[in-house]
Amino acid sequence: MDTQAILFWLVALWTGLCAVAVLVTQNIVRAAAWLLFTLAGAAGVFFLLGADFVAATQLIVYVGGILVLVVFGVMLTAQGPFITMKVSAAEWAISTVVGLLLFTVLAICIYNGFSPQTPANEGMNDPATSMSSVVLGEAFLGIEDATPQQNLTGSKPRTQMGYLLPFEVVSVHLLIVLIGAAYLARAKRRRGAATP
């Protein structure tokens, strides 16, 4: 059992248990804390997979941005009875059965479709040839790689398409959504309240 396997089991157990804890806990504040640990664990999984840039983005955007939004939402709405909302035992039983069935189906499909011993891309263990943010940026811009790794695809070299247009679409979408969110959540004057 090498170091990577030990690290994987540590991070995977951490992430999975925290994800189940988000589901199990009744307290919404505790669920937010467990969600924080789950997202950080997912970033650790990305680091283990050699995706440094995605892991850093996960930490910055998810843990730094989305979770702050969620915590603010919890703080603004967690009044008295809404902190812990009980779910009936019958719903718990049905949910457990459905969840176990769904997970069993997924696990069977995964083990039938993918052998556990699929070899990894060995080139990504080497920092010199691994997926750096430079490679990602080139892929976004559609720039031809100076040394295309044709042995990876085996056949003819792929035509570089570039992801500049989807990137622009996503950024404009994010801008519009944030304007819409600010419009939806703006402070409204209550009807009937005395104007200052």
Place this chain on the structure above:
Amino acid sequence: MSDIGLAHYLILGAVLFVSGALCMAMKRNAIGVLMGVELVLNGANINFVAFARFNPAFQVEGQIFALFVIVLAAAEAAIALAIVLNFYNNHMTVDVDTAEELKG
């Protein structure tokens, strides 16, 4: 057991997916439902990055799609929290079972 392969990461993604799906179905708090959505998106992201690692044809695409998913999740969280706050302002509750104006 000693060698970590693609299936291990896919199983981890399945754990996050099932937790998130059940979270969406079970939680009565609207923000809890939003947390379930985040868990599902993270499970899908782990699958994307795992395929990028183990399948040479998706080496770039897997990570780029994961980045897109992260950005779209940020947009979705912002708009969902705005809707939840609006709902709370109008109904003084965040219980999703009380949002039944559209019930036929």
